[in-house]
Amino acid sequence: MSSEHSTHSRNPRSFPYELRTFPSRLAEGKVPEEVAAWQQAVSLGFHGDATSAEEAAKYVASEEVDGRMCTGAYLKDSAAPAGAWGIEYPVATYAYHRKGLNVGAGTLLPVHQITAVTVRPSHRRRGLLRAMMGSDLAQAKAAGIPIAALTASEATIYGRFGFGVATHACDIEVTVKGGLEFIVPAAASQGVVEIADPTVVRDLHDGIFARVHGASYGSIGRHDMYRLSSSGQGNYGALDPVKNIRAALHYDAEGAVDGYVTYKPVQDSGRSAVEIVDLLAATDAAYLALWNFLGSLDLIDVVKWGMAPVVDPLEWAMAAKRLYKRTGTEDHLWLRILDTPGALAAREYAVDGQVAIHVGDPLGHASGIFRIEIVHGKATVTRCPEDGSVTAGLSMGVSELSSLYLGGVSARTLQAAGRIREEEAGAVADFDSLFAASVSPHCLTSF
């Protein structure tokens, strides 16, 4: 039995549950009962509708593409009467799939993406999340995965497990009444934008996303359901196509599609608005041209988007910068380094230099003193003895290192926030010169 399929036993008095891990996959075209019960528990945890058999089959078919592994926590025994949710329904759920994280220089680092974390209301605050997380991160580390990731329902949950915010997403509102004016109009009118049936986006999604992913620092792989949700062809909780979603494609000079936007009209405090469902642009030209198109929509006052980058070229392209309003900024991608040398050596660095850091990790996966030496943009990371012979310039927790990893926040900022300690004068500045990123990391994927 592989470690990923193991059953864990604990003292029944303190932990009357067993954890079981299994793949989300169809068996002879049908959803296995264990997987169906797990899907119901997830719906319950997120206050969704009960999942129909037809929906469960579609979810599982999609999750099979991702190689999703599900963990359930099951009561070892229960006095529940027949028909009630007894030992066959998990009281807690947890899942992962593994894709890639763009860490620069064309490297897609294997990443362990955690999702579908729920604990039944009647079993909360008894350590179920802690048990599932502890067991899962240990297995990911043992499998050689250098980093874990999630997008969180609340910002207060995951720091204690060593996760740190690595990217943010912004809510923006762009006033487009009368059209968008660009400082360099030619930069926003390359190629052609044309309306398409949204089903076309479902089929184009994977190819275009692969290009965007490969080119976008901080991007994380998308699960299969994105083909449907981006194109309005269904999502968790609602598999019927959404009728008011529209799509426009961007064609490059050779006539190849290198970007798209899907959007839908919404009423917004008396204003006529469209909301972007998904916008993928493999080139700068496609990005501005798609915005130029959105700016040309008649009868629309404002375009809204919830996934804009922290530093957005659109804002700098617009003649009337004040018509671009950032209405919110939220934590988006949380990372959790599991293998400090592996993760740090994979990242791209702009300048050469060296720094030594001390990393604390209550779970032990990432902790130690590490010397990071960068030559020609490549890091060599050496674990140092902890016998006092090596002094680290900086001390931080794994959550802080995970936030610093992509350069989305500086060590100076975390020092000012009281979260990292400078042990040797100048170490914060040295660290920042090495870890600074020329582009702000941005991730267009939630999971």
Ligand SMILES: CC(=O)SCCNC(=O)CCNC(=O)[C@H](O)C(C)(C)COP(=O)(O)OP(=O)(O)OC[C@H]1O[C@@H](n2cnc3c(N)ncnc32)[C@H](O)[C@@H]1OP(=O)(O)O
């Ligand atoms: C990646 C994702 O899937 S994000 C989705 C997360 N899921 C949800 O939001 C669904 C609704 N919420 C839930 O199902 C549960 O409340 C969960 C999963 C958030 C927490 O599960 P629990 O089993 O209650 O957590 P557990 O008892 O293991 O608590 C572990 C620690 O986290 C803390 N904690 C748990 N939930 C929260 C919370 N919502 N906010 C702040 N702290 C929390 C606990 O206080 C405890 O802290 P401590 O060990 O430092 O004392």
